[in-house]
Amino acid sequence: ERAFKELLHFMYSGKLTPAIEPTLLVDILMAADKFEVVSCMEHCLAATLTKTAKKFLAQWYKDFLSTEFQDELMRVPLAGIQAILSSNRPRTASEESIYDFVLRWARSQYPNSEERDKILSSRLLPLVPLSMTDAIRIDHPSNIVNFTINRDLCNNLFPLGTVRSVPFNCEGLAFFISACCKEKEQLQFFNLSINMIEGKGATWGPIDYKIEVMTRRSLEFVTKHRHTTPPNTRQTVGCKVPWSELMADDSTFFIDGKLHVRVHVKISQQA
Template structure:
């Protein structure tokens, strides 16, 4: 009796709108957009359920039974009974995006039959799950999750599962399964086999890989380099990537500090945008190492100089060996440009070293070998040479 006028008491006017060109295209953009106003009169509740500024592509009219939909969906219960301004009208309107249309129609059929079309593809099920969450059809959400848990995942479906709204509390096991799938699939994520695929991956996927892997590499520095390459890879949201890499991803890279033969080593990586270099001085990261806190900065004082400045000293004076490196084209590998020593522990001590050995005009030029996708990649290796006498 679905969509049969004689067995229906309401008309559901479905407005299908196009995608907002400024909206994100990831699964996160399909998360619940509406905020319900739970006022007593319900006059301000918008039954369109989504952003209304996008163009309407087409309108579909579907005959429905208010009782059937209200019994399965809290959203339709409020729409047809006591929560929205259309409660007493024969026709009600919902607005969905064109990417949601197929899943929404499947959801309506489910509310009539209690069944979903048989499918072995996880992505359509995730779409239906998102629609079921949006229109508050709990029984459909449970069935979708049950099916997804037994179907093999794909990278795309796993990323969609990571972007499920937090309102789907029952999806915790599904999210964990998605994280496990990505971690196992990209166990060798530093190999050349996956680099193109990973450079296009959204932040949630990279975070899942880094948070669940023990990396299995000789040095975590290689993982650090991977995160910097991901953050600086060309994409529409490059600014967001840089922020996410510094706040969420790089803290997951546990840079190894080794002690052997009374030496203590520490490596600091730093990626600087070209426009930052044009407005020197440029302040770099502040980092702790044993009893000391250091800060890095780049200045132009007749030559390009890297400064290592003591921020805090809680230990004895020690002689520290430093090695400055920069990544260059076309090899895309770090090359050592300067070595030296300084005394760590002297309050206010500053170590300055000349960088790169080329004039400013050659360094900042468009064809400079030191900028890779407009990013300057620097590395400083520090090693304590001896205990104080």
């Protein structure tokens, strides 16, 4: 009710009450977003209130991925999420958790996959730490996903780096691809994996995964890994290659300085 009154006050006066507490500011942003009062949203996040809005939101949600705020944050509109991400780096467990939260929030707020992809690519992912979204290029006409990774980017993953693709959709479920360098028994490996984004309430049948890599010898895709997961099972699927083999001077994995990978994702209907 207070947020609605503040919104009405703004619509008549063009101003908000000074020294608004952070929870009310978030509610005003949500109300302005709901009733499409663009001028109020812009006023909260631009001009004289830009620093104040970001300070309020960033301070209030400084532990913004803690369990305490999860449900509340999922209700925050796009403008509020942008303000939080635009502030100095939110205090959180890892860059991966920021990325995962952004994907879950977008999936919750934008059920339409085309609209969601547009919001993610133009409004949100540019605000996520660059190392998590940099340079995995995707093309997915159906349930086949083709992507490339530059050799320089792969080289920069050593010794324990990670990059992720933008999300892609397959038959109502959302996925992303990650590439990383990991250590096991004092040896370094290059890992490729397909990851499903959590979708609350969603159900699905068995999923068949296949990962293929193009080699320089044949210029054709060679299967590196196959796996089928049971119904309604969220599981990371992937394969690995010794780092020394991948990055060798005579490596067969890079063609014109790029690693070419093709992923098949086939979701069967439940019996």
